[in-house]
Amino acid sequence: MDLWSFIAWFFWIFVFAAYLMVVFSIIADIFRDHSLAGGWKAVWILFLIFVPFLTALVYLIARGRGMQQRSVAQAAEIRQQQADYIRSAAGTSSPSDDIAKAKALLDAGTITQAEFDALKAKALA
Structure with missing residues (x-):
């Protein structure tokens, strides 16, 4: 070849x-x-x-x-x-998932608005 x-x-x-x-x-x-x-x-x-x-x-x-x-x-x-x-x-989890979970807890009355704001700030940080 x-x-x-x-x-x-x-x-x-x-x-x-x-x-x-x-x-x-x-x-x-x-x-x-x-x-x-x-x-x-x-x-x-x-x-x-x-x-x-x-x-x-x-x-x-x-x-x-x-x-x-x-x-x-x-x-x-x-x-x-x-x-x-x-x-x-x-x-x-993603920040939006954390915020959604915290919002559900707030709506259910499990957490206060101040706790929600703290969780939201932590998720966005």
Whole structure:
């Protein structure tokens, strides 16, 4: 095997890996999109199986912007869930949660207005 055949082999392996990444991203996006009906999801998957390159190209052109928006929304949701989990594991809460709890205690008559003001100042500090 000469040098150029070796380089061409690596190039085609790279192209194939990139193609697989695109196909798996499209499949993930198809199942992530809740506005797309089940029948249309099946049609996209069938076309991806039988006419893969053309379908991937059409999907990226037709639905690429929505694909990006769904990906960003999912990333934001995951980030929020991580922050909530870390906050609950550390036993801390956000200032707005602390103020809401203190307001509920004030409304129930459990604490006085002065105690509420002290808890609010502590939460905001």
